[in-house]
Amino acid sequence: MIRLEEVWRIYRVGESEVQALKGVSLEIRRGEHLSLMGPSGSGKSTLMHILGCLDRPTRGRYLFEGRDVGTLSDEERSLLRQREIGFVFQFFHLLPRLDALGNVELPMLFAGIPRGERRRRAREALDAVGLSDRLDHRPDQLSGGQRQRVAIARAVVMEPSLLLADEPTGNLDRSSAGEVMELLEALNRAGRTLVVVTHDPEVASRAPRVVRMSDGELLEEEG
Amino acid sequence: MIRLEEVWRIYRVGESEVQALKGVSLEIRRGEHLSLMGPSGSGKSTLMHILGCLDRPTRGRYLFEGRDVGTLSDEERSLLRQREIGFVFQFFHLLPRLDALGNVELPMLFAGIPRGERRRRAREALDAVGLSDRLDHRPDQLSGGQRQRVAIARAVVMEPSLLLADEPTGNLDRSSAGEVMELLEALNRAGRTLVVVTHDPEVASRAPRVVRMSDGELLEEEG
Ligand SMILES: Nc1ncnc2c1ncn2[C@@H]1O[C@H](COP(=O)(O)OP(=O)(O)OP(=O)(O)O)[C@@H](O)[C@H]1O
Ligand SMILES: Nc1ncnc2c1ncn2[C@@H]1O[C@H](COP(=O)(O)OP(=O)(O)OP(=O)(O)O)[C@@H](O)[C@H]1O
Ligand SMILES: [Mg+2]
Numbered sequence: 219m220i221r222l223e224e225v226w227r228i229y230r231v232g233e234s235e236v237q238a239l240k241g242v243s244l245e246i247r248r249g250e251h252l253s254l255m256g257p258s259g260s261g262k263s264t265l266m267h268i269l270g271c272l273d274r275p276t277r278g279r280y281l282f283e284g285r286d287v288g289t290l291s292d293e294e295r296s297l298l299r300q301r302e303i304g305f306v307f308q309f310f311h312l313l314p315r316l317d318a319l320g321n322v323e324l325p326m327l328f329a330g331i332p333r334g335e336r337r338r339r340a341r342e343a344l345d346a347v348g349l350s351d352r353l354d355h356r357p358d359q360l361s362g363g364q365r366q367r368v369a370i371a372r373a374v375v376m377e378p379s380l381l382l383a384d385e386p387t388g389n390l391d392r393s394s395a396g397e398v399m400e401l402l403e404a405l406n407r408a409g410r411t412l413v414v415v416t417h418d419p420e421v422a423s424r425a426p427r428v429v430r431m432s433d434g435e436l437l438e439e440e441g
Numbered sequence: 442m443i444r445l446e447e448v449w450r451i452y453r454v455g456e457s458e459v460q461a462l463k464g465v466s467l468e469i470r471r472g473e474h475l476s477l478m479g480p481s482g483s484g485k486s487t488l489m490h491i492l493g494c495l496d497r498p499t500r501g502r503y504l505f506e507g508r509d510v511g512t513l514s515d516e517e518r519s520l521l522r523q524r525e526i527g528f529v530f531q532f533f534h535l536l537p538r539l540d541a542l543g544n545v546e547l548p549m550l551f552a553g554i555p556r557g558e559r560r561r562r563a564r565e566a567l568d569a570v571g572l573s574d575r576l577d578h579r580p581d582q583l584s585g586g587q588r589q590r591v592a593i594a595r596a597v598v599m600e601p602s603l604l605l606a607d608e609p610t611g612n613l614d615r616s617s618a619g620e621v622m623e624l625l626e627a628l629n630r631a632g633r634t635l636v637v638v639t640h641d642p643e644v645a646s647r648a649p650r651v652v653r654m655s656d657g658e659l660l661e662e663e664g
């Protein structure tokens with residue numbers, strides 16, 4: 219479903235450069251569940267942003283279902299993201315002026331889904347992450363783990379074919395973390411591709427395949 | 442050193458109210474190392490903000506070294522915070538336009554410490570958290586775990602007598618998490634009081650005392 223071919227991502231900072239990804243090649247089949255691990259600063263979020271069509275490689279190609287994402291217009295890329303990809307960001311990126319319900323409705327609003335259906339599906343998604351008593355709270359009126367769960371609800375509500383979750387349990391206790399992973403895995407069993415970045419070995423071991431990064435490179439996979 | 446007496450914190454959201462803390466009483470002796478655990482939304486960050494003089498109780502008292510913080514003027518509270526308290530926020534609150542060095546220098550700038558000394562101490566603190574090659578990166582040019590480490594460096598650089606760390610390892614791999622905890626524990630051995638909120642049982646078990654919360658209340662302590 220997805221192929222990265224010799225992908226490089228190089229950032230400029232003043233006079234120097236940071237090679238965040240160095241010749242990364244990766245193939246992910248449709249419907250796979252994959253964990254991505256590695257030390258802080260090793261390039262995981264950078265890799266996820268390229269997979270999510272939020273960033274382009276400096277060199278190399280990203281093929282999504284055979285289409286070279288680098289050759290798409292901004293509009294085509296944006297449509298691809300909207301329809302196919304759900305992203306749980308490491309730091310959520312919720313809109314501060316919308317409440318939990320409004321934040322989860324947002325992707326559906328962009329997709330032109332009618333109001334009644336938007337509201338119903340947003341409520342269901344928030345209920346699935348245990349937040350039905352927090353629908354009218356804005357992000358600054360929520361705890362850290364509650365914000366994380368709103369971000370998860372927002373990512374899943376469009377039932378995307380590719381789910382990218384960057385540290386989805388970082389702010390959650392054991393029990394909420396388990397519920398979140400069960401939700402993501404249920405979506406995976408329904409056929410969606412799932413990639414989870416995590417520092418938690420317990421979360422990582424829930425996936426049949428674990429890919430590790432170090433200093434911008436993918437390491438040899440075990441097994 | 443610190444005493445909370447029957448502390449309540451009640452938030453208003455529209456028509457309803459959220460009782461985030463319900464009659465919490467807690468005593469922490471000078472130089473203690475304490476872990477605070479509990480489910481997402483149970484009131485940990487709310488408790489930490491009151492301990493850090495960033496928020497006031499709705500009812501009850503907070504005594505810092507015998508002084509009732511509720512009776513201090515805003516200016517006195519602000520001075521107390523600046524001199525005595527270091528806070529690692531769950532979501533860091535770094536200033537986006539300052540680089541890592543500038544962010545860590547900030548508390549010293551407020552304290553009127555001269556430029557040369559500020560620079561030297563900021564470099565040392567960032568070196569202690571493994572970021573000496575990222576001094577000139579702004580927060581948006583840092584990974585999640587790197588931002589967390591800048592927040593830690595900033596909290597410790599003034600050598601405060603009370604260190605409050607809200608999920609300081611949430612975005613860190615095992616090895617970086619270990620280094621951060623060793624840094625905080627070294628400061629604790631030097632006499633500073635250390636309170637760590639964490640969802641990670643391994644991090645919690647490093648403290649001689651673990652306090653648990655549930656739904657706004659402190660539970661009976663074991664041992
Ligand atoms: N916009 C940017 N400009 C310059 N350097 C950057 C930028 N974004 C990230 N970096 C650097 O690229 C490297 C990889 O960052 P990335 O966010 O992908 O790491 P990560 O593996 O997600 O880390 P973490 O586990 O801490 O979240 C880091 O060393 C970081 O400092
Ligand atoms: N400004 C606010 N207005 C209304 N409710 C709030 C506000 N801030 C927090 N809350 C609510 O108070 C409760 C406690 O929040 P708090 O942030 O202290 O939880 P926490 O234990 O730190 O959770 P986490 O582990 O998820 O970070 C939550 O249920 C939250 O929804
Ligand atoms: Mg990251």
Ligand SMILES: [Mg+2]
Pocket residue numbers: 361362363485486487531607
């Ligand atoms: Mg919290």
